[in-house]
Amino acid sequence: MDELRKLAKELLETSAVNIVIGYEEGTAGKTRAVFVEKPEDTDRLLFDSRCIQNLAAYVTKREVKDKGRMAIAATLPVMRSIIQLASEFQVSDDSLHVLGLTPESRLVEFKSLTDVEKFVHQYQIEIDANYKGKLENLNKLTPSERWKFWIDELTPCFKCYACRAACPMCYCSRCTVDFNQPQWIPVPSHELGNFEWHFMRAVHLTGRCIDCDACYNACPLAIPLNLLTKKMIEDVKANFGGYQPLLKGEHLMSTYKPDDKENFIQ
């Protein structure tokens, strides 16, 4: 923690970066995001096991980007998000300096995003066994039982879009759900709109979600909406192989193979 503060201070003092994104003590025993612009404020930074928010959601925000070069305290999921964002041309070496916090709580200062990518690729994206069990149980149900399950689970959703705000991959300045001509998704928190919103979210994150659970953690009603993205991760893996964010290379859902399986096409 002291190391992180020292490094952040150095970076701000030498003007290597203009802003450091990290965690600070919040309320009710929780941590929250902090944006440090002055070297003397770096004492507010902290890092411990409570730091689960995905800070990569901020690096595409206008208000943060406008400050200039950023440094970010990045746990493994944050680093994965950054690589995915870089592959989508949302961040680059010029705009971002990554202070990696490894799963062993070591601090690593990365020289470039290529180094971050190398580091990230040491770890596979694996769905937690507990969630795998939940997915299997749902797969065992009949379609109409699953329909009932989702309609019931999604009914309390009042479309606060906290899941969208917390997700680093949801950076579109105008989201499909905000369109009103045509109105793709009905606004009231009614079953139809709720169903379509969560369906749409899962489709848009297919092949991009890096399984950080930020959406689920942000949901005020603890709707298990991360089951949808986890299911998509499992199925993309099963159908198209490798699942890792890549700086260079094809995005899984905007490419194809001539021999993609088509056992369902008549």
Added chain:
Amino acid sequence: MADFEPKIVAFVCNWCTYAGADLTGTSRIKYASNVRIIRFPCTGRIDYMLLLKAFDEGADGIMVSGCHPNDCHYTSGNFHARRRWIMFRSLSDFMGIDIRRIIFSWVSAAEGARWAELVNSTVASIRELGPYDDYKKIAKKPLMEVINNG
């Protein structure tokens, strides 16, 4: 149930299946009239949201069809579409949409007779499944009731 006539929406590409359906007509082949055809430039243009909208509007079944692989007018539109369909089907199934009601197929401009067969078999299978009540329960009409009656 006996007099249930399924409503089927067909999303087809301009270059193959639409021309194929045209050939069905010019060949004077008779087929079920339950299908409403919507013409797209390419299967790659068929957005998954449009399929959901068809169910919202009361469709009991959906057909999606375009050029056979390697025959796409735009070289790879159908390949891209196929990859999206794979994931669309798996998500739909996971969220409980009855995927037996969504028929994907390749029909070329020369397969007029096949189009007639495909429509007939789709109508028969949807007729057996009955109206899509699950989706109709949450679709447009109840929504308008919510808006109007609070």
